[in-house]
Amino acid sequence: MTMPAILWLCRDFRFDDNAALSAACADGPVLPVFILDAATRAQGSASRWRLGRALAAFDAAWAARTGGHITVLEGEAADLLPALATRLGATSIHQNDWPAPAQQRVQAALSDALGGGPVRLHLHPGHLLIHPSRIRTGAGGSYKVYTPFARAVRQAGPDRPLAPPGQLTALPAIGDLRAGTLNLAPDMYRGAAVLAEHALPAGEAAAFGRLEDFLDCVRDYPSHRDRPDIDATSGLSEHLALGEISPRRIWATASLRGEVEPSLAAGSEKFLSEVLWREFAWHLLLAFPQMPEAPWRQEWAAFPWAGESPAATAWARAETGIALVDAGLREMRVTGRMHNRVRMVVASWLTKHLLTDWRIGLHHFADSLTDWDPAANAMNWQWVAGCGPDASPFFRIFNPEKQAASFDPDSRYRDHWLQGEGARAYVSTLPASWNSPARWTSADTAPLLAEGRNRALAALERFNRAADRLSAKKG
Ligand SMILES: Cc1cc2nc3c(=O)[nH]c(=O)nc-3n(C[C@H](O)[C@H](O)[C@H](O)COP(=O)(O)OP(=O)(O)OC[C@H]3O[C@@H](n4cnc5c(N)ncnc54)[C@H](O)[C@@H]3O)c2cc1C
Structure with a gap:
């Protein structure tokens, strides 16, 4: 029996390797929902502005695939989603876990609001290469030094990326807000127009294109990556920050290119060691959520x-x-x-x-x-x-x-x-x-x-x- 499901979007604006989307599709017809909440409004203006572009790009891709739009709501998930699930007859809310402290508080508030009722919140991995619980030191703690951490991730082997869902039935969007016309950063004034002029293209297709173009030149990455006067790095950090491409897809694609074309192996290896710095940062933040406010030592x-x-x-x-x-x-x-x-x-x-x-x-x-x-x-x-x-x-x-x-x-x-x-x-x-x-x-x-x-x-x-x-x- 199929049941409608809510896909609660956060930092996962992609079809590829999207565990929450795949799980929602397996339940039944999907309503993708983005909630403009206090935590989002508290973010820095440039990243909010970029989030708006990610939303618009994903909405356009969603429309191209399903003919519909994503739902945008204003308020708090704990207030909005239980009622929305009841209205739809949905028993599942799926989200790809973005384990930032502010988002974890939002998730916890929603779980409390759902209580022991019939609607369940399912959090799916995908923001990182490997679930952090699988990377522990011999004593069972978290790593504090990059090199042994990176070795442990490589030994464990990053999880394989998922293919995009084959079957996707979308529910019609609710409400009047449209992702394509939202202005998430009115506080940027004319700064937004300047940024727009110098912005890299947003969205999943752009992220994949960027990865492919970069890998063609990855041979030069080790020698040129420290040169700000040369365009030698991937430029993928924005796409990763917004989940327009997954680190698992990047890992799998770059590793394969390095295997198939030996001349690219050293470059792709160095590139992946940088991707592991991102993984390490999240490992540290999960171990010490105060990291943005207090010194680790x-x-x-x-x-x-x-x-x-x-x-x-x-x-x-x-x-x-x-x-x-x-x-x-x-x-x-x-x-x-x-x-x-x-x-x-x-x-x-x-x-x-x-x-x-x-x-x-x-x-x-x-x-x-x-x-x-x-x-x-x-x-x-x-x-x-x-x-x-x-x-x-x-x-x-x-x-x-x-x-x-x-x-x-x-x-x-x-x-x-x-x-x-x-x-x-x-x-x-x-x-x-x-x-x-x-x-x-x-x-x-x-x-x-x-x-x-x-x-x-x-x-x-x-x-x-x-x-x-x-x-x-x-x-
Ligand atoms: C003070 C300071 C603040 C930073 N703040 C951020 C930030 O808010 N967001 C952010 O994504 N990066 C941050 N970085 C890390 C790094 O500068 C950027 O990830 C990088 O410049 C992005 O460009 P790229 O995608 O072309 O990198 P590439 O060289 O192509 O690297 C590939 C990927 O590896 C990861 N990566 C590379 N270097 C680092 C690093 N030092 N730490 C963590 N991950 C890394 C990124 O995800 C990057 O996209 C910061 C670095 C410094 C020194």
């Missing part, structure tokens, strides 16, 4: 970070006077993306040279990145700040000029964002009151670099001495 709670300051504001406005740092922050403001190497340099400048609390940077990134991912963002900020479990030590302070010389040797990336097309696009995002002088062109940055570095090392020394005194007292 508790003793770092006492580090004397500076709070909001004119220097931190100038950083966010790409006005540090350091070319690579300002170029990266401009790239993010215009495109919603920033090259990984530059993210590290920009984050290091804020936390080391400016001694500013990493959470200020984390929030700025969360508001500005279209690939915002709560796990990757928090893990990486803690990695750079030196307070994460497997972090770069605090005394490792990036010198942005040396980084620029190594990774942007002809200054193409910096010139683009500080003087060329990118600079013009950046200026067009600024409010009239916001002056952005071009200060970095001739400035001699050496004293600024040395002063910041010395200040950071002195702060670290004081911090270590205080920690030693404390442990001596305790001992």
Whole structure:
């Protein structure tokens, strides 16, 4: 007997490898529902804007396949879904688990509301390569270091992706809201128009196209992936963040290409080791859900970070006077993306040279990145700040000029964002009151670099001495 089922969309805007969709189809006709709730509204504006594009792309794909639309509701799942299930005569609500702390609270509230009644919430894996419960240390805990974690995932072998459902009967959409016309980020004002101009195409078809194009060139990935002046990385992070492609599909496709074409093996191997960093970030977030708010290593709670300051504001406005740092922050403001190497340099400048609390940077990134991912963002900020479990030590302070010389040797990336097309696009995002002088062109940055570095090392020394005194007292 078939029963109508609710597909509760979250970060899974795809047909391929979608366990919740497959399970809903096995139940009977499907009503796909997206709920615009308080947790979604609390997200950063750029990622909300990108979510709107993912929804619109999925709605269009749904329409092409079924002739109907997805249902969009405003409110809380716990208030809306039990009544909706009763109205439809559905006993199952299926969701692909996006194990972000905010979403887990929403799921728990819905489970409470459903109580012991006939309607059940089913959470399906698919956001990660392997269910985290299968990756445990010998002692049964979670991993804190990337290398053994990555080894354990490879040994266990990522789960195989599912094919898209063959049979799909859709129920007609309910309500007046349409995914294609929603404006999820009215707070971006004209920033949204600029982002739209520089956006990568959204949606599942675009994600698959991007993966294929990237794998054709994956041979160069190991040598070029750190170069912001070369388009050598996959650009898949947005698609992964929105679930427009699954990590299991990426793993299976890239592994196969590496096996079939030996010349691509090393490149695809390196690429997959980066995908494992994403997996590791989620592993850490599940073990320590406070990761976006609190240092993993508790003793770092006492580090004397500076709070909001004119220097931190100038950083966010790409006005540090350091070319690579300002170029990266401009790239993010215009495109919603920033090259990984530059993210590290920009984050290091804020936390080391400016001694500013990493959470200020984390929030700025969360508001500005279209690939915002709560796990990757928090893990990486803690990695750079030196307070994460497997972090770069605090005394490792990036010198942005040396980084620029190594990774942007002809200054193409910096010139683009500080003087060329990118600079013009950046200026067009600024409010009239916001002056952005071009200060970095001739400035001699050496004293600024040395002063910041010395200040950071002195702060670290004081911090270590205080920690030693404390442990001596305790001992
Ligand atoms: C301070 C800081 C904040 C970051 N915030 C985010 C974030 O909010 N969202 C996000 O997706 N990534 C974040 N990253 C990681 C990384 O910068 C991006 O994943 C990468 O730049 C995306 O580009 P790509 O898809 O072309 O990467 P590729 O080089 O093609 O890598 C393939 C995939 O591997 C994963 N990956 C690569 N590097 C990392 C990494 N260091 N940590 C976790 N996963 C990784 C991503 O899913 C990426 O799409 C952050 C890094 C730093 C230093």
